[in-house]
Amino acid sequence: MKNEQIEIFDTTLRDGEQVPGCKLNTEQKLKIADALDNLGVDVIEAGFPVSSPGDFKSVTEISKLVxxxxxxxxxxxxxxxxEVAAEALKYARRPRIHTGIGTSESHIKFKFNSTPEKIIEQAAEAVAYAKKFVYDVEFYAEDAGRTDNAYLAKVCSAAVKAGATVLNIPxxxxxxxxxxxxxxxxxxxxxxVGIDRVRLSCHCHNDLGLATANAIAGAINGARQIECTINGIGERAGNTALEExxxxxxxxxxxxxxxxIKTKNLLGISKMIANEMGMFVQANKAIVGDNAFAHSSGIHQDxxxxxxxxxxxxxxxxxxVTESSIVLTARSGRSALAYRAKKIGYELTKxxxxxxxxxxxxxxxxxxxxxxxxxxxxxEGSKSRLEINI
Structure with missing residues (x-):
């Protein structure tokens, strides 16, 4: 069976930057956007243009760069x-407007003080309006995770009819x-209705530590875009981690x-993001953590x-990563000790x-x-008792 492509939608510069203390200036965003483009991501969510003049400028400049x-x-x-997003994206070679609205009962009732029927109408109107500026329009159904499936299908059908090219199911x-x-x-x-004309997308948050697992489950069941961030940074407990x-x-x-994705770039961009955003990566983080390929147990080392x-x-x-790391601790065995000794020039006999x-x-x-x-x-301290010539 031929492999199907999962498009990688990176939202480090939008959802990732919403982390308290992670604000980036335009120069930093351009540096990261260039690295993401070289990494091979399919979509870069550059920001939320209407939110501030700085974000508008950043999206504009990223549009020129990528x-x-x-x-x-x-x-x-x-x-x-x-309208503001369309203006910020006017220099992009391949622009996309990402618009949407909350669809869960909680959002409809408390956030919008609206009705299910009005939400469907607003969703369709927003997509149709965005379509006047760009061909590629992604619709997000905020809080889709807690939205009734039958109602969610109706909202998505309306968005497709209005011209959406991607359906984001957050x-x-x-x-x-x-x-x-x-x-x-x-x-x-x-x-x-019309699902064959659009791409389904997963946008999962990590409040219960399930973002990556949920995104993979979505892909297995037919989603063909995953929205994620480098190092899994993002609102609250973070987003799906791109590297994972x-x-x-x-x-x-x-x-x-x-x-x-050019996977050999993953460690480098992980370190770049950590440095630019001031968000350290925990040592036991999968794929890019300092301990991801480190071994200290004697059994494992052997x-x-x-x-x-x-x-x-x-x-x-x-x-x-250059190579696996054999870390010497009190749990290490003889094979690890001999291995590390040889690395620094000592051939130890039994x-x-x-x-x-x-x-x-x-x-x-x-x-x-x-x-x-x-x-x-x-x-050196054991030199007098050893057979080797050191």
Whole structure:
């Protein structure tokens, strides 16, 4: 079966920047947008143009810069928002307006003080109006995760009829379980009128730690665009992490889903985003965390030294990591000690290793990690009892 493409919609510069303390200036946004374009993302959501003069300027300048990706601007279902977005996107080679409205019972009743019928009418009007400025119009049904499926299908059908090219199905509050979200996408594939003319998109939040799982469930059930951010940054607990969904699809070829992402750029852009936004990446973060390819347990280290695939399902080089890391701690075994000693120029015999290992354990019990300089001192301190010539 031929692989189908999942388009990667990156919203680091819009949803990601909404994190408190992560505000970027135009120069920073241009630097990131250029890196995202080189990474191979299909769509860059550059910002929310009507929100501020600074954001309008950034979207305009990104539109001039980006060579390959679609450049997208977010709006509410408000004519002025759409007009401002169209103006900001006028230099884009491939512009997209992303407009929409809340569709859950909670949003209709409390946020808009409206009715289901009026929401459908507003959704269609917003898409039709955006269509006057650009061909590519994405419609979002905010809080789709908590929206009744039958009603959601009606809203989406109206949006398609009005000219939408993409339907964004956000799990705005991160509430859905993967099987629920997957079933929602499947339901829309089967019940939205004109669904064959549009692309379904997943936009999942991580409030319960399920954003990536939900996005993958959506893709398995027919979505062909995933909206995500580098390092999973975003509102509250964050968004689907781009690096996670890309590598999941790559490592599971049986899904027959692929992306255009140049995975060897992932670590570099992760570090760039962390630095520019001042948001550190936790060490145990999948794919790009400092410990993602680090091993400190003796059992794991021995396995990795013998064959990397015993404990690593991803080749570190595939995501831009130079090599696996064998970290020496009190839990490390003889094979790891010999491996690290050889790296710094010592060929230890079995008898040598027995001597050095005892000294190593004494030292390792007093610290979190034994670094290269420590290892030199341990071996040099044991010199008189060793067979090797050092």
């Amino acid at each position: 060579k390959n990706a679609v450049v997208c601007g977010l709006t509410r279902a408000v004519k002025n928002d759409i 799990d705005t509050t991160g509430y859905c379980l993967p099987d629920e979200y997957g079933a929602k996408i499947k339901y829309l594939k089967e019940h939205v 969904v890309v590598m999941i699809l790559r490592q599971h070829p049986a899904l027959n889903l692929t992306t255009n 396995g990795v030294i013998k064959n990397r695939e015993t404990y690593e399902i991803i080749n570190p080089a595939d995501v831009g 008898a040598d290793l027995d001597i050095v290992y005892l000294e190593f354990l004494k030292f390792a019990d007093s610290c979190k990690e034994v670094v290269e300089n420590d290892l030199h001192r341990i071996i």
